[in-house]
Structure formats: structure tokens, C-alpha cells
Amino acid sequence: MVTPNVTNNNICTINHSIHQTVSPPIYIFVFIIGLPANCLSLYYGYLQIKAKNELGIYLCNLTIADLFYLFSLPLWLQYFFQHDDWTYNEQLCKICGILLYENIYISVGFLCCISMDRYLAVVHPFRFYQFRTIKAAVMVSVVIWIKEILMGWLIFQNIDISKDSESHTICFEHYPIKDWEHRFNYYRFFAGFLFPFSLLLFSYCGILRVVRKSHGTQKKTKVQIKCLVSNTVIIFLVCFGPYHILLVIRSLFETTCMFAAKIFNVYHFSLLLTSFNCVADPILYCFSSESTYQNLVKMRDSCLTCLRCFRTKKKECNQLKTPETLTKSSSVPVDEATRLNKLQSANEMKDSSTISIDKL
Template identity: 35%
Template structure:
């Protein structure tokens, strides 16, 4: 009886409802890639322009955009993997690198959202005290340290079990059921990568709201701008990252409590987990919204940059040269005609 039960649980783990979420994941990855790539490219360029104008907040948003572009580059691989019925055919190292980028993107994004909130908190709550103390050098140093810490912490991804090898499928970072190593790793991710940043975001943005309400130096429009940015950061964080991390927590606790029959639970929660994975991926499209809300002249910066690009583009340069040449030829023809007319009169 025990043997047949174990066999049933094993078959559940080997027959996950991958097909149920295939279309959802492929469509999600495709849309996020199509929208996120141009949006983050523009955000990267525009924040770079703001960095040259000594904007401190632009440093964090620039880092956020670079991080998203790095992750977006892996989405086609994930889409192919899911479309191929969760069969990874690009080698173990490619799987590990793609998973490494995925994990790093999540936690760099979360920590940079914290940096943006803390920067706004200091600038709004301690407006007078922070004048002259918020410097780009500090923001660059903090961003560099955050990137370095997250990249180093996730190096164990290269030695963790990256999936399951069955008779007809090699998965990528879909170890089902979990093992003890992954369960504890997920608990650490929830606590350090989600719970602590969540506390920081709630505290800083709550204080920002309070200070904005009683501020007499901010106009109505400025107050609205500050509030919208705070709301956007909290909303992006809760929608994109909370469901994903709650599933991580639930899966890990369930495995630690019911190791022998965890396959049944994994089978039932898989489709929900896939939907929440889509939400975490949507973060790559949502982050450019932060730039729009953080910048006083986002639309103006966009059109200015677009105009400069069109003016300096090779096609436009070619047209200008052609028009210039035609103008010179027309002027020369007119001059020759005038000279001929003058000669005839003489």
C-alpha cells in the first residue's frame, strides 16, 4: 500500500499540468518582451540624460532599467522552453545563467525600489536637512554595492540543482518536489528579499504621505506627483512580487511539513504559481512608469530626445545633404541665368 502511494505521488510530480499554463506563459513573456524592451531602452536613455543633469534619483532608475533589459534578454529563451513543453534543450550552463539572471533581476529590482523610496523619504521628510547631502556619488556607490551583493549572493544558483531529468524531459529550475536545500533557500529569499524590503517600503511611503499632507512648501501638483510615485512603487511591489513570494513561502513550508506527500500539493498549486510568475515578469513593463512619475518633464524629455535622434539619424543626415546639394545647384543655376541675362543686355 505504501509503495503504491509513493508511486502515485511520484507520478504526480512527473505529470505536472504544464499544458494548462503554456499559452498564458508564452503570451505573457512575448507581450512583456515586446513592450518592455523599447520602454526600458527609452527609460535608460532618458535617465542617462538626467544623470548628466546631476539628478540623483535618475541613478537608481537607470540601474533599474539596465537590470530589466538584462532580464528581458532571457525572455525569448523562457518562451521557447515553455512552448517546448518545459523541455530545456540549450544545455545546463545556459539554464543556470538564465535562472541566475531571473533571480538577480527580482532582488535588484526590489532593492532599487527601496532605494527610490528611501531617497524620496529623505528628500520629502527631511527636505531642509537633506539639501546638499543627496549626491550622485553616493547613489552610484549604493547602486554598485547592491548589484554586487545580489550577484554574489546568487552565485550558489550555479551549484544548486537546476531542474529534473526524467526519461522524456529536462526541466530548468523546476525541481518538483522541492528539496531541503531549495526549501531553505526559498525561505531566505522570502525573508530577506521580500519581507524586509516590504517593511521598508511601507514605512517610507507612509511617512512620505504624512509629510506631503502637512507640507506648505509643496504646491498641489507637486504633492500629487509625490503621492502618485509612492502609490506606484507600492502597487508595483505588491502586485508583481507579493504573490510570487507568498507561493514560495507556502511551497517551502508545505514541503518541510509534508515531505512525503508534497507532490500532490505541488500538482494543485502549479497553475497558480505560473500565473504569479507572470505577475513578477510584468515588473519589466511596470518599472518605466516610475520614471514617468519621478520626472518633472518626462514627456518633454521624450520628445526632445526623439527630435534629436531624428535630427541626427543617418537617413535625416542624408536628406539634409541631398537638400543642401540641390539648393547649391539651384543657386548656381540662378547665378548663371543672371550672368547670361546681364551679358545679353550689354
């Protein structure tokens, strides 16, 4: 039962039990799955950059933003396990809070860049080529980071910590919200969510129109592209939609502790939904690619080959090396190389579709 009251400093004290029951398992899941997934995503982005693909710039920046957020999760977990009592200094609280909130808008910014890059690649492959270069992607990325750093600095200057009725140090939360937060929340909704979502919807609708009219694209590839596009839009809405809608509701109606208490659990659950974006990004933008799957298969085969070679060498050390065994052992790499060459030749002979899932 949520029981709000007002302290002597006119700060609401609300039951934060959701932070001890729901938040820890979700944050632990996101951290365990998101950290290795984003590390692989960063490697995939590096391969894209190495191949002179501007999409790799956006993927690397998106992944870096997610990793910054993931690294702050252990501190938030300790905060929740201590019943919302921040034991570190105030500056670290502000930094962790900025990483938590600004990761949303850095991610949204680069998701828009990826969607627009895909739109231009599929719908206008030659007309706007100057916007699809490594140099252009770097410039856009710098603008996004500067913008969000400035917004983070604004929050850093205005936010502070407070005490509840049990003398716990509350980090990065105020109930009811302050006057400057009302205006800032409107900006976050329109510029940080609604406008990017409109761009996302516009770009993917354009892609679907081209894919539907393409006669050279295989039916299976069309289905894959449609699933990728629809899943991207759905995940964007699920991860960011509820949080931003509740931001507007809080800005419109949160003037008392009573309303803050009523909306507290729903609002913080919507905030938890945004963390799933760190898991969804690598799956949607990296591991859904056919080339990524092939790279992972090659990585797995290389590991298995190394393991077999290690076992073979260990076994040979315990045996007498006769001329016959030496001949057999020397023939293994030749057979393996022959098999790999045949597979590579077969892959090169495969026909490519007009619109490939890797282009998306």
C-alpha cells in the same frame, strides 16, 4: 487537468500546460514593451547622472537588471514552445534561471534605494545630504550587486536539471522542493520582500505627510505625487506579493507531489506577475516625470524638424534656386530659432512648486 506522478528518481512529473498557453503571450508582451521602454529608461538615467543626480545611478542599475532579465526571455519562450524541454547545456539553464529569479531581488533592492532617496530628498533635504551623493549611490549599488551575485552563486551551486517521464529536460524546477530550498525561501520572503516593502511603505508615507502639509505645492502636483506613490506601492504588491506568499506556502506544505500539482498553476502565474515589473519600472520612475515628458516632446520635435528639413532640401533640389527662394529658405531657420527662444523664455518664467513631481 493536472495529473502528477513520481518518476523512478522521485521527481514529480506535472502537467506544464500553463507554460504553453499563458506564459508565451505574457512574455512576448513584456519583451516587446519592456525592451524599448527600458532602453529609454537607461537614457533617462544617463541624463540624471550627467546632471549630477544620484537618482540616475539607481535608475540605471534598475534598468540594467531588467534588461538582463528581458534578454533571457527568448530562451524561456523557446523552452516553453518545446513543451518544457531544455535543449541547451545545463550551465545556460542555470544562468537563465538565476537571471529570472535574481532580477526580482535586484529590482527590489534598487526600488528601495529610490524610495529612500526620495524620502530623504523631500523629508530631510539638508540633514542627510551626505547619503544623497553620486559616490554614496555607487557604493550602495556595488553592495546590492555583490550581495545578489553571491546569492545567485549559491543557487548556481545547488540547482540542477532533471528529466520527466517523457525524457524532457526540465530546467530550474524541482517538485517537491528540496530541503535547502525551504530555508532559502524563508530568507527570500523576509529579507527579499517583507523588509524592503516595509522600507518602501515607511518612505512613501513620510513623503505623503510632507506633501500634505506643504502650502507652497500646487494642488495638481499634490494629486500627481499621491497617484505616483499609491501606484508604486500597488504595483510592488501585485508584482511581488503573490509570488513571495506562495513561496512561503510551498516551504510550509509542499512535501508531496500531490500538493505540488495543486499549487503549480497558481505559483507559476504569480511568477508571471513578477515579469510585469520590467514594464512598470520605466513608466513609474521615468515617464511619469514632467522633465522626461518635455525631453520626449523635444526629441519628437527635433525628429519632425529634421524630417521637414529633409523634405525641403529634396524639394529645392528639383527647383531652380532664384534669389527670392534663397532669401525665403534662409529665413526659415531664423524664424524657427526665434520661436524656440520664445518658448524657452516662457518656460523659464514659469513658477516652480515647493515640492516638484520631478523630485520624486
